[in-house]
Amino acid sequence: MEFQIQKETAATVVAVIGRMDAVTAPEYEKKLAGMMDEGEKNFIIDFGKLDYISSAGLRALLMTGKRVKNLGGLMLLANIGGAVKDVFAISGFGTIFPMHDTVQSALGAAEE
Amino acid sequence: MMPEERIRVDAKLDRLEEIIGFVEDCADRFRLEDSRKFGLNIAVEEAVVNICSYAYPDTEGMLDVACRVTDESLVIELSDSGIPFNILTLPDPETDAAIEDREIGGLGGYFIRQFSDAVSYTRRDGMNVLTLLFRRGASIELP
Numbered sequence: 001m002e003f004q005i006q007k008e009t010a011a012t013v014v015a016v017i018g019r020m021d022a023v024t025a026p027e028y029e030k031k032l033a034g035m036m037d038e039g040e041k042n043f044i045i046d047f048g049k050l051d052y053i054s055s056a057g058l059r060a061l062l063m064t065g066k067r068v069k070n071l072g073g074l075m076l077l078a079n080i081g082g083a084v085k086d087v088f089a090i091s092g093f094g095t096i097f098p099m100h101d102t103v104q105s106a107l108g109a110a111e112e
Numbered sequence: 113m114m115p116e117e118r119i120r121v122d123a124k125l126d127r128l129e130e131i132i133g134f135v136e137d138c139a140d141r142f143r144l145e146d147s148r149k150f151g152l153n154i155a156v157e158e159a160v161v162n163i164c165s166y167a168y169p170d171t172e173g174m175l176d177v178a179c180r181v182t183d184e185s186l187v188i189e190l191s192d193s194g195i196p197f198n199i200l201t202l203p204d205p206e207t208d209a210a211i212e213d214r215e216i217g218g219l220g221g222y223f224i225r226q227f228s229d230a231v232s233y234t235r236r237d238g239m240n241v242l243t244l245l246f247r248r249g250a251s252i253e254l255p
Binding site: 021022023052054055056058059062083086087090091092095096 | 219223
């Protein structure tokens with residue numbers, strides 16, 4: 001799992017690249033926790049280059065999402081496609097987080 | 113019927129990649145569609161994660177992974193000698209709950225059922241045996 005991080009005015013855009021499974025999901029939690037410790041609370045998670053997600057990945061999303069919510073922040077998901085989208089649909093996670101087709105659209109929503 | 117292939121590994125998460133590689137090779141021989149390999153990967157991962165956590169909660173143990181390929185189906189059998197544990201008895205999560213109410217976890221057994229064409233559990237000779245079956249041409253149902 002790799003990350004590309006881009007700080008925008010309204011939010012920090014975190015592109016997650018590769019696989020979010022039971023082995024790598026803790027890396028994601030750690031990465032987001034580190035940024036929250038530094039004061040960031042608004043995130044756009046870009047899943048355009050995410051190849052795979054299992055329940056461990058969803059669990060990591062939920063854990064960080066709950067913390068963001070407690071901080072009064074925002075967590076928007078963008079660019080979810082293919083089989084990853086099916087996993088969101090089957091798990092019901094598609095309704096938990098606001099989902100946007102593009103990072104641009106998510107940024108627009110974050111600015112409001 | 114083609115011969116069965118099996119591997120034995122430590123029931124630890126750091127062996128997950130090796131296990132997934134093994135079952136994907138079997139899926140290739142079976143000519144499972146690429147679109148379904150994703151679900152195979154998820155079902156096997158969820159099974160392995162739960163075996164590591166619940167069959168061997170305080171101890172270390174082995175996990176046997178066997179693949180049988182027939183004309184009609186790909187059968188993956190995961191067996192461990194841990195404490196009796198049947199992931200299929202866990203209730204489905206509430207997939208329509210809001211973030212505040214959403215429980216952490218509980219999706220593993222649900223994913224195994226959703227992404228395989230058939231699944232069964234049995235306790236045999238002091239082992240937990242979880243059997244996952246995949247057919248070609250079948251597709252998962254989206255809600």
